[in-house]
Amino acid sequence: MNDSLTITRPDDWHLHLRQGRMLERVVAASAQVFGRALIMPNTDPPILSGLDAGYYKQEILRATEKWGKFKPIMTIKLTMNTTARMIHEAAEAGVKAVKLYPTGVTTNSQDGVDLGRLKEMAENLVFDAMADHDMVLCIHAEHPLQPVLEREPYVIPFINALLGWAPRLQRIVIEHVSTERMAQFVASHSDRLAATVTAHHLYLTLDDLLGEELKPHYFCKPVVKTSSDQSSLWWYLLHSDNFFFGSDSAPHALHKKEACSCAAGAFTAPILLPLLAHMFEQHDALDTLEEFVSHRGADFYGMERNYDTITLVKNNHPFVVEYNEGNDELPRPMPLRNGETIYWHVAR
Numbered sequence: 383m384n385d386s387l388t389i390t391r392p393d394d395w396h397l398h399l400r401q402g403r404m405l406e407r408v409v410a411a412s413a414q415v416f417g418r419a420l421i422m423p424n425t426d427p428p429i430l431s432g433l434d435a436g437y438y439k440q441e442i443l444r445a446t447e448k449w450g451k452f453k454p455i456m457t458i459k460l461t462m463n464t465t466a467r468m469i470h471e472a473a474e475a476g477v478k479a480v481k482l483y484p485t486g487v488t489t490n491s492q493d494g495v496d497l498g499r500l501k502e503m504a505e506n507l508v509f510d511a512m513a514d515h516d517m518v519l520c521i522h523a524e525h526p527l528q529p530v531l532e533r534e535p536y537v538i539p540f541i542n543a544l545l546g547w548a549p550r551l552q553r554i555v556i557e558h559v560s561t562e563r564m565a566q567f568v569a570s571h572s573d574r575l576a577a578t579v580t581a582h583h584l585y586l587t588l589d590d591l592l593g594e595e596l597k598p599h600y601f602c603k604p605v606v607k608t609s610s611d612q613s614s615l616w617w618y619l620l621h622s623d624n625f626f627f628g629s630d631s632a633p634h635a636l637h638k639k640e641a642c643s644c645a646a647g648a649f650t651a652p653i654l655l656p657l658l659a660h661m662f663e664q665h666d667a668l669d670t671l672e673e674f675v676s677h678r679g680a681d682f683y684g685m686e687r688n689y690d691t692i693t694l695v696k697n698n699h700p701f702v703v704e705y706n707e708g709n710d711e712l713p714r715p716m717p718l719r720n721g722e723t724i725y726w727h728v729a730r
C-alpha cells in the first residue's frame with residue numbers, strides 16, 4: 383500500500399474563480415495546492431479583452447497574495463463580436479487561451495458563439511490571429527439545442543469542420559470531456575486536439591446524480607454520463623497523453639444550487655487531490671496521477687512543468703471537508719457520495 387505520494391505540483395487547466403466575495407471565498411482551495419490554473423472568462427460581466435483579463439488577473443493576484451506561488455493563466459471569452467484585432471491585443475496582454483461557449487450552453491453563455499457561424503469567424507481571421515500567437519482554443523463542446531445526453535457528440539461535426547476552416551490552429555482543447563464518442567474523436571485527432579477531464583466526470587454517473595435522490599451539487603454541464611462513458615474516460619486518460627486534468631470547479635451560492643431551478647456547476651476545488659488520489663488508487667493507476675495532473679497539461683500548453691512538489695498522504699484518518707463554516711449565502715463544496723470515505727489528503 384502506498385501511504386505517501388510526492389508529485390510535481392499540479393496545475394488546474396479549467397477553473398472558475400468568479401469575482402468579488404465569491405472569489406475571495408473559494409480561491410484558497412485552489413491556490414494552496416495548484417501551481418497554476420487556467421481561469422475561465424464566463425464571469426458577469428465576462429472577460430472579453432486583454433484589458434478585462436489584466437484587471438481580472440490583478441483581482442486574483444490580490445486575493446492570492448498569501449499563497450505567492452499561484453499563477454493564474456488568463457483566457458478571454460469568444461463572442462460573435464470578437465475580432466482578430468481583439469485577439470492580437472489579448473495575446474499581447476498575456477492571454478494564453480480563448481474560450482468558446484456555444485450560445486446558451488451553460489452559466490453566463492448567452493453571448494456565446496453560434497456554432498453555425500464558425501466558418502464566418504474563420505474567414506474573419508479570428509482563429510488565424512490565435513494561431514499567430516500560438517494561443518489555445520478551449521471549447522465547451524455541447525450543442526445547446528440537442529437532447530441533453532447527446533449534446534457533446536453533436537458538436538463533433540462542427541469541430542471537424544473547424545479543423546478544416548482553421549488549418550493553422552494547432553491546439554484545441556475539448557473541455558470537460560464526458561462521453562466515449564467525444565473522447566474517441568479527440569484521440570483520433572491527437573495531433574491537434576486534447577481534452578481536459580474533470581474529477582467529477584471520473585467519479586460520478588447519472589445514477590449518482592438522480593438514481594436515488596436528486597443531488598443538486600452533482601449537477602453540472604456537461605451532465606455526468608453513464609458508467610460506460612465514464613469507463614471510456616478512464617481508458618483514454620490512462621492510455622493517451624492528450625487527456626489531462628482540468629477541474630471545472632464551478633462554485634455557486636448555495637441558494638442557486640439548492641433551488642427549483644438549480645445552477646449547473648460542481649464546486650470541487652477543496653477535495654480535488656484527495657479524490658483523485660483515491661480514484662487513481664482504485665484504478666490501480668497511482669503511477670499515472672502525476673502525469674495527468676502535473677505534466678501533460680503543462681506540456682500541451684508549452685509551459686515548464688512546476689519545479690516544486692506536493693505530497694499526498696494516506697492514513698487512517700478520513701479526509702474531512704472543512705468548508706462549511708461561514709455565511710450560508712457563500713458556496714460550499716460538492717458533498718461526497720454518501721458513505722464514501724477518503725483517506726488521502728494533501729500534506730501541509
Ligand SMILES: [Zn+2]
Nearest residue numbers: 398422630632
Ligand atoms: Zn467550466
